[in-house]
Amino acid sequence: MAQMMISDDARQNGPTVQRLMREAAETGTRLIQFPEGCLSGYAKEQIRDWDQMDWAAVDEEHRQVAALAAELRLWVVLGSTHRLTAPHRPHNSLYVIADDGMVVDRYDKRYCSNTEILGYYTPGFRPTTFSIDGFKFGCAICVEINFPEVFAEYERLGVDCLLLSAYPVDSIFEVKARAHAAINNYWLAMATPTQTSGLLNSQLIGPDGTVLARVDAGTELIIGELDRHAPEFDIALNKARPWRASARQGEIYSSRRVSDPRSDDLTSF
Secondary structure (H helix, E strand, O other): OEOOOOOOOHHHHHHHHHHHHHHHHOOOOOEEEOOOOOOOOOEOOOEOOHHHOOHHHHHHHHHHHHHHHHHHOOEEEEEEEEOOOOOOOOEEEEEEEOOOOOEEEEEEOOOOOHHHHHHOOOOOOOOOEEEEOOEEEEEEEHHHHHOHHHHHHHHHOOOOEEEEEOOOOOOHHHHHHHHHHHHHOOEEEEEOOHHHOOOOOOEEEOOOOOEEEEOOOOOOEOOOOOOOOOHHHHHHHHHHHHHHHHHHHOHHHHOOOOOOHHHHOOOOO
16 A cells, blocks of 8 residues: 655656555565555645646556556556546546556546535446455545445455545544444555545555554555454454355344234333
């Protein structure tokens, strides 16, 4: 998970993304995740009007990141803006770039904020999942933290780790993220920009809701490992998650329903 200062200039953001990719690759990392809007700049914050966007620069930086991903044999989840055909507004997206440099999928933010949907972005309408080395990942963006159905959907889709890239506006964001990880019993990786470090930092949360690693002052990367066999996650992964999936199906409860006047009478002690 990377944490970087985001500017309104893709030609400034792109080299920072590439530098962090190289630093991550030196550690043997297989996947690096970046914050929301980190390459293009994020609307409302860096971008006030799409007319100011240098789309040629954005496209060129996208291509350079993809080429470096292939060179480093590194998967990249890159927050950026995806241009649509005029006059349609762009998507707020996460590009999934494989370790051969190919864009294999893209997540378009579905639950945009009020300001985003009225003035800046076109929403997406589908979840995104992909697999690396036997682990399945899903993608979500920022304000979607407030929609539990997004996180429950990814649990049903069988993800091992949810990648949440964000530009948070409050510190309660971390509490919500930890709750979603603990409720759904999967890892949750959160990448945020340096601008919001006063609220919270990029971090990796375990399937029991504990923070496993967090960016410290002066650092831009945290490296985490997903280990299904870690004993501290035995209850979350091997007991709680399958039990809750079974419970959601309802049969374990409906099969034990009884006919009893004492149950039907709701007005007596």
